[in-house]
Amino acid sequence: MEERVRIAQIDRPFPATCTRTVRLKVRPGSASWLRAASIEVNQVWNWANELSAKAARPYAGSPKWLSGFDLCNLSAGGTEFMDHIGADTIQRVCTEYALKRKVAKRAILRWRVSREPKRSLGWVPFKAASLRRKGHALRFCGKSFRVFDREYLADRKFRDGCFAQDAIGDWYLCIPVQMRVESSVALGESVGIDLGLKSIATTSNGDTLDAGRWTNAYADTLARAQRHGHRKQAKRLHRKAARCRADALHKFSRKMVNQYQNIVIGDVSSLKLVKTRMAKSVLDSGWGMLKTQLQYKGQQAGRSVQVVSERDSTRACSSCGALTGPKGLDGLVVRQWVCGACGDAHDRDVNAARNILAGSRCGPPSAGTSPRSRPIAPSSASRARKARTDRVRAAA
Numbered sequence: 001m002e003e004r005v006r007i008a009q010i011d012r013p014f015p016a017t018c019t020r021t022v023r024l025k026v027r028p029g030s031a032s033w034l035r036a037a038s039i040e041v042n043q044v045w046n047w048a049n050e051l052s053a054k055a056a057r058p059y060a061g062s063p064k065w066l067s068g069f070d071l072c073n074l075s076a077g078g079t080e081f082m083d084h085i086g087a088d089t090i091q092r093v094c095t096e097y098a099l100k101r102k103v104a105k106r107a108i109l110r111w112r113v114s115r116e117p118k119r120s121l122g123w124v125p126f127k128a129a130s131l132r133r134k135g136h137a138l139r140f141c142g143k144s145f146r147v148f149d150r151e152y153l154a155d156r157k158f159r160d161g162c163f164a165q166d167a168i169g170d171w172y173l174c175i176p177v178q179m180r181v182e183s184s185v186a187l188g189e190s191v192g193i194d195l196g197l198k199s200i201a202t203t204s205n206g207d208t209l210d211a212g213r214w215t216n217a218y219a220d221t222l223a224r225a226q227r228h229g230h231r232k233q234a235k236r237l238h239r240k241a242a243r244c245r246a247d248a249l250h251k252f253s254r255k256m257v258n259q260y261q262n263i264v265i266g267d268v269s270s271l272k273l274v275k276t277r278m279a280k281s282v283l284d285s286g287w288g289m290l291k292t293q294l295q296y297k298g299q300q301a302g303r304s305v306q307v308v309s310e311r312d313s314t315r316a317c318s319s320c321g322a323l324t325g326p327k328g329l330d331g332l333v334v335r336q337w338v339c340g341a342c343g344d345a346h347d348r349d350v351n352a353a354r355n356i357l358a359g360s361r362c363g364p365p366s367a368g369t370s371p372r373s374r375p376i377a378p379s380s381a382s383r384a385r386k387a388r389t390d391r392v393r394a395a396a
């Protein structure tokens with residue numbers, strides 16, 4: 001089995017290039033031009049929104065929706081009314097609108113608002129051909145732009161991208177570029193990663209990424225700024241926390257991808273947990289971001305990244321497979337436990353990570369294919385459960 005897995009990985013063609021979206025900050029000199037252009041983009045969007053809803057209103061039969069192609073045709077000549085944006089931007093807005101409407105399955109989407117207080121964040125899409133290099137600057141719609149870190153764009157092919165604004169009002173150039181990647185071989189064989197709240201990620205080898213509590217770190221300053229009505233400062237603090245979180249996750253995922261050939265993660269769902277009292281910690285942990293980073297970095301380096309079910313990964317003992325571990329909300333306080341069936345001592349998260357690794361196709365053969373596949377004699381299981389309950393009670 002293991003042999004076959006290894007052969008399959010070698011046979012898979014490795015892509016020589018990959019597409020990465022780079023996000024470069026635009027120098028502040030162009031902000032007012034971009035702001036004006038984004039207002040025109042909003043007008044096009046709202047025009048498409050209204051037209052598409054009107055066209056679909058059925059006089060008889062089922063509604064027929066305008067496609068991106070139809071909207072582009074109908075927008076012909078629209079540039080006469082625009083001072084900043086050109087036909088390519090109008091067409092990008094139309095195609096994007098049709099796609100978003102189809103995905104949202106709604107008759108009408110939210111209007112884009114150009115004025116305070118509920119202004120939509122600025123967005124100016126463009127086609128690859130309309131952005132050109134000119135010396136140190138970039139030319140778009142007859143206007144020169146300068147960006148920070150422009151060396152990321154040197155000698156690289158662009159694809160369709162956009163200028164996007166963040167909550168504070170800074171503009172960024174977001175553009176997918178082709179990059180060369182080289183396959184490498186990691187020293188470590190496989191690793192299982194358990195996602196949690198006490199430490200965001202724990203590996204089966206005992207490495208941890210401690211929860212930074214980034215939201216909490218700025219909570220007091222944030223509360224003060226909000227009390228005093230300093231909205232811009234509050235937004236800056238939110239951005240700071242988000243950047244600290246992204247930085248820690250990037251460092252951890254890079255370390256994992258550099259060290260291990262096979263990476264296995266549990267399929268924990270943050271969408272369910274944000275509805276509980278743990279919501280703030282769940283949102284602060286960034287599980288989704290970590291998963292995405294592991295997946296794309298793994299793909300670029302030629303690693304296998306699997307997502308497996310983490311059912312019973314905390315309860316099952318990684319040595320013998322008996323369901324003797326802590327469970328339920330009350331069991332959350334138990335960080336260390338001893339298996340009642342085989343007597344092995346476990347760290348809660350490391351044990352879960354080992355079970356996740358064992359549940360994948362690259363797990364160690366000695367641990368079995370799945371924690372649940374092992375038959376457990378009813379007597380030993382119930383005895384173990386009782387012993388554990390007694391132990392927890394004695395500890396409390």
Ligand SMILES: [Zn+2]
Nearest residue numbers: 317320339342
């Ligand atoms: Zn055991």
